[in-house]
Amino acid sequence: xxxxxxxxxxxxxxxxxxxxxxxxxxxxxxxxxxxxxxxxxxxxxxxxxxxxxxxxxxxxxxxxxxxxxxxxxxxxxxxxxxxxxxxxxxxxxxxxxxxxxxxxxxxxxxxxxxxx
Amino acid sequence: xxxxxxxxxxxxxxxxxxxxxxxxxxxxxxxxxxxxxxxxxxxxxxxxxxxxxxxxxxxxxxxxxxxxxxxxxxxxxxxxxxxxxxxxxxxxxxxxxxxxxxxxxxxxxxx
Numbered sequence: 195x196x197x198x199x200x201x202x203x204x205x206x207x208x209x210x211x212x213x214x215x216x217x218x219x220x221x222x223x224x225x226x227x228x229x230x231x232x233x234x235x236x237x238x239x240x241x242x243x244x245x246x247x248x249x250x251x252x253x254x255x256x257x258x259x260x261x262x263x264x265x266x267x268x269x270x271x272x273x274x275x276x277x278x279x280x281x282x283x284x285x286x287x288x289x290x291x292x293x294x295x296x297x298x299x300x301x302x303x304x305x306x307x308x309x310x
Numbered sequence: 311x312x313x314x315x316x317x318x319x320x321x322x323x324x325x326x327x328x329x330x331x332x333x334x335x336x337x338x339x340x341x342x343x344x345x346x347x348x349x350x351x352x353x354x355x356x357x358x359x360x361x362x363x364x365x366x367x368x369x370x371x372x373x374x375x376x377x378x379x380x381x382x383x384x385x386x387x388x389x390x391x392x393x394x395x396x397x398x399x400x401x402x403x404x405x406x407x408x409x410x411x412x413x414x415x416x417x418x419x420x421x
Contacts, residue, residue, distance in 0.1 A: 226406055226408070228408045230408075230411075235413065236413065237316075237399065237411050237412055237413035237414050238354070238399060238401075238411040238414075240407070240408055240410070243406065243407055243408050245406050251407065253407070282351075284353050284354070286353075286408070288404075288408065290406075291404060291405065291406075295404075296342040296344060296359045296361075296404060297342055297344070297403060297404015297405065297408075297409060298344060298356050298359070298404070299356075299401075299408060299409055300356075301353030301354050301355070302353050303352060303353050304351065304352060304353050306351065
């Protein structure tokens with residue numbers, strides 16, 4: 195069966211410090227990978243997605259970046275955190291869609307980032 | 311421009327009664343609509359989906375209705391239980407760029 199893990203679960207960082215959140219998927223090959231953020235009053239906002247190694251698409255301009263160094267590894271980074279980067283970050287994966295698949299996403303446990 | 315809208319930030323329902331969560335969408339090209347449930351400090355989990363060629367899908371206590379002419383879908387939970395207290399997101403899309411989610415409705419089941 196497929197599993198997804200992300201870490202760390204909780205992170206408290208000062209403004210201007212760097213960030214690295216990691217996500218790995220097991221039990222599947224060539225998944226689509228996603229980073230979402232849940233901020234207060236804004237629902238689940240897509241930040242980045244990747245359809246393959248080294249392929250990153252950004253949905254929202256910001257000081258965050260993403261990388262996919264391996265097929266089942268997705269990393270969210272920042273060189274200098276802002277207060278507005280605080281939120282709950284979620285990694286997710288999906289299979290490549292075929293005719294009768296729903297596009298369902300499978301989410302990790304989430305990472306709570308607090309920037310002070 | 312929000313493609314998926316959940317206009318009720320919160321909903322309070324008595325245990326045993328029916329909970330109805332609503333969602334509106336703008337793009338008629340979507341072929342699937344999904345509902346997710348989320349507890350605090352956890353990732354969302356898939357609850358139920360419906361194809362755009364159907365108007366109803368039922369799974370146990372959960373039923374999703376789709377009204378294509380009104381671009382509206384709703385999730386019915388009956389009977390509501392304390393464990394149903396959570397934030398519910400409707401979502402659609404499902405291409406390589408993932409799902410687009412509404413802002414969520416916080417369902418509170420009161421004893």
